[in-house]
Amino acid sequence: MDNYFQLFGLGERYxxxxxxxxxxxxxxxxxxxxxxxxxxxxxxxxxxxxxxxQINDAYQTLKTPLRRAQYMLELAxxxxxxxxxxxxxxxxxxQQMEWREQLEELKQAEDIDGLEQFSDTIAAAQRQLTQQxxxxxxxxxxxxxxxxWANEVRKLSFMDKLTAEIAQAEDALDY
Amino acid sequence: MAYSEKVIxxxxxxxxxxxxxxxxxxxxxxxxGAPACGDVMKLQLKIDDDGVIEDAKFKTxxxxxxxxxxxxxxxxxxxxxxxxAATIKNTEIAEELALPPVKIHCSILAEDAIKAxxxxxxxxxxx
Numbered sequence: 462m463d464n465y466f467q468l469f470g471l472g473e474r475y476x477x478x479x480x481x482x483x484x485x486x487x488x489x490x491x492x493x494x495x496x497x498x499x500x501x502x503x504x505x506x507x508x509x510x511x512x513x514x515q516i517n518d519a520y521q522t523l524k525t526p527l528r529r530a531q532y533m534l535e536l537a538x539x540x541x542x543x544x545x546x547x548x549x550x551x552x553x554x555x556q557q558m559e560w561r562e563q564l565e566e567l568k569q570a571e572d573i574d575g576l577e578q579f580s581d582t583i584a585a586a587q588r589q590l591t592q593q594x595x596x597x598x599x600x601x602x603x604x605x606x607x608x609x610w611a612n613e614v615r616k617l618s619f620m621d622k623l624t625a626e627i628a629q630a631e632d633a634l635d636y
Numbered sequence: 637m638a639y640s641e642k643v644i645x646x647x648x649x650x651x652x653x654x655x656x657x658x659x660x661x662x663x664x665x666x667x668x669g670a671p672a673c674g675d676v677m678k679l680q681l682k683i684d685d686d687g688v689i690e691d692a693k694f695k696t697x698x699x700x701x702x703x704x705x706x707x708x709x710x711x712x713x714x715x716x717x718x719x720x721a722a723t724i725k726n727t728e729i730a731e732e733l734a735l736p737p738v739k740i741h742c743s744i745l746a747e748d749a750i751k752a753x754x755x756x757x758x759x760x761x762x763x
Binding site: 541544545546547548549550551553554555557558561615616618619621622623 | 665667668669670671672673674675676678695697740741744745748752756
C-alpha cells in the first residue's frame with residue numbers, strides 16, 4: 462500500500478503547499494466516488510469506498526502540521542501517536558510549567574492585553590520549533606537520527622496543547 | 637467520560653499542591669511530561685537525613701486523572717524510603733483510582749515522576 466505522501470503524489474517532505482494538497486484531495490475523492498463504479502459491480506464499489514476512506518485519512522494527517530510530523534517519524538519507525546512515552550527534559554518541561562502558570566495568572570486576572578502578549582510569545586516559540594523541525598524533516602535528518610527528532614516532535618505537541626489552551630482562555634474572556 | 641469517585645475527590649481536593657525550593661539539597665524534583673496529551677507534572681520530595689521522604693508536593697497541568705494520580709502519589713510516598721518509593725507501580729495507581737484504559741498514561745506519568753525525582757536526588761548527592 463502507498464504511504465500517504467505517495468497517495469497524494471508528493472515527496473516525503475514536511476513543507477507542503479496547503480492549497481495544492483486540498484485540490485489534490487478533491488480530485489482524488491472524485492476519482493474514487495462510488496457513483497463512478499456503479500457499472501463495475503459491488504466489488505469495485507466496495508474497493509472505491511475503502512480507497513476513499515484511505516484518502517480521507519491521508520488528507521487529515523497531512524494537512525495538520527503536528528500530525529504530518531508525527532507521521533513522518535512513524536515512517537521512520539517511531540510511532541508517536543499511540544506511544545505512552547514520558548518526556549524527561551527538565552529545562553523544556555520547567556519552561557512549559559512556567560508558561561502554564563503564567564497563563565493561569567493571566568486568566569485569573571482577566572488580563573486581556575497580557576494574554577495577547579503572551580499569545581505572541583508562545584506563537585513565536587512555536588514557530589521557531591516548527592521551523593527547526595521542518596528543516597530537519599525536509600532534509601531527511603529524522604531518518605538518520607529518529608530518536609532525536611521524535612523528541613523534538615514530542616515537544617511540538619506540548620506547544621500545540623499550550624496554544625489550544627490560550628485560544629480557550631481568549632474565548633472565555635470573550636476576546 | 638465518567639471519572640471515578642476517587643479521581644473526583646483528588647481533583648476537587650488535591651493533596652499537597654505546591655513547591656519546595658528546588659535548589660535545597662534535601663529536595664528532589666521530578667519533572668515529566670506526556671506528549672500524548674501535553675500534560676506536565678512536577679513532583680517534589682523532601683528527604684530527611686535517613687533517606688526517608690518526610691514531605692511531598694506536586695504541581696500538575698493536565699486532566700483530572702493526571703492531577704489525581706500525582707495527588708495520590710504525594711500521599712503514598714510520605715514516610716517511605718527512596719527505595720520503597722521506587723517500587724510504586726503505575727498499575728497500583730491506576731487500580732486505586734479506577735482509571736479507564738485511555739487514562740493509564742496518567743498513572744505512568746506519576747510513576748515516572750517518582751523515578752525522575754529519585755534520579756534528581758541521587759545526582760545531587762556528593763559522590
